[in-house]
Amino acid sequence: MGYLQVFTNAIVVALMAMYVYENQRRTGDVLARLDRIEKELGIDIFSESKERKKIHMIYDLIEDMQKLMSTRAGKEELNKVQNQQKADIRKLVEIEDYQIAGTRKLADIENQQIKNNDKGVTYIRWGKTQCDGLNTETIYSGQVGGGHYTHSGASVNYICLPNHPDVAQPLKSHDYYGYLYGSEYEVYDFNKPQGIRSGIAQHDVACAACLAKGKISSIMIPGRKTCYNGWTKEYEGILMAGYHSHAAASEFACVDRDTEAMAGGSNNENGKLFYPVKTVCGSLKCPPYAADTEVLCVVCSK
Incomplete structure (x- = not known):
């Protein structure tokens, strides 16, 4: 699994969780208000509409997602994604450290080449x-x-x-030189x-x-x-x-x-x-x- 896919999965899971808990409340409020209006007016406003069916489908989907997240299998899957994300972050840190070390090595080589140009x-x-x-x-x-x-x-x-030449000292006057x-x-x-x-x-x-x-x-x-x-x-x-x-x-x-x-x-x-x-x-x-x-x-x- 690539890093991009892992991060995408993690983000999707997080958004799904937020969506479950936030939109369940909003959807429930909407349906409750519709029920009150129908009772007060004595009519069935959305009984045959596609919109009402969609709202119920979304609400059911949210409930299913919440149930899945609350199950052991769902939690294990979430833990797997989180653990994989942590492992990938560690891997990215290692890659960054390796790149930094490589950059430093290249700089050392360039400096050595500059020094070698002064040698010969x-x-x-x-x-x-x-x-x-x-x-x-x-x-x-x-x-x-x-x-x-x-x-x-x-x-x-x-x-x-x-x-x-530098200054040298005189020698004694004889022939042993x-x-x-x-x-x-x-x-x-x-x-x-x-x-x-x-x-x-x-x-x-x-x-x-x-x-x-x-x-x-x-x-x-x-x-x-x-x-x-x-x-x-x-x-x-x-x-x-x-x-x-x-x-x-x-x-x-x-x-x-x-x-x-x-x-x-x-x-x-x-x-x-x-x-x-x-x-x-x-x-x-x-x-x-x-x-x-x-x-x-x-x-x-x-």
Whole structure:
């Protein structure tokens, strides 16, 4: 039985009960008054009329309904309807509570999505001062640093140093330290990959720390300038590293093809160096690669 039908039945029963007790009195009064008039006038006003028959039928129906309501079966039926109504009301309350809980859950999910949009995955954009990927934030701009190319024990990795460091304390003057230098492009007209701007040799290398919002993973893919399906391109560039015969080891970095340098940093002071990378066939399978070519690269997020 549906909720609407239950409520309708309950209302009908209540109205019937009111009708029984209220209209019985009124109908009885009407019939008594008619009987008095007939006796006074000595005539039978409604003896053959349909109206009088209808009134008697209604009165009889009301009496039958009253008898039914006063019987045990009638009371049990009324109790059933009332109990069903109470159960349905409880069910409706449960449904309302469930809807309220669902609404709150949806609000929590929306709030979490808003929070997740402020979270993401970080990466370094080598050779640029800003991050301009889709829905990407620049955490800070800086300059690239690392170990000196002539030091055999120098650090391997490039690091992106912010342009606004906190104040640090001086160290004592002796040689028991690792050293941190700036970095320079070693890109000239004779080794410049296609698309890299001219005139950047000896210039200090810029970098930016980036936040790709709403993402959970990032990857640098060498040998490609496009991302695989399902990944978003943050930037593309040219693979660079240290010089192959220098004492210090280095790592590969994907330098933005639209390279930028630090303002005022064009003196030949060396430090950690960036050279374009060239392919050498042999253990590197050619094809699919080709000998003596630049190596493309792309940074992707997902």
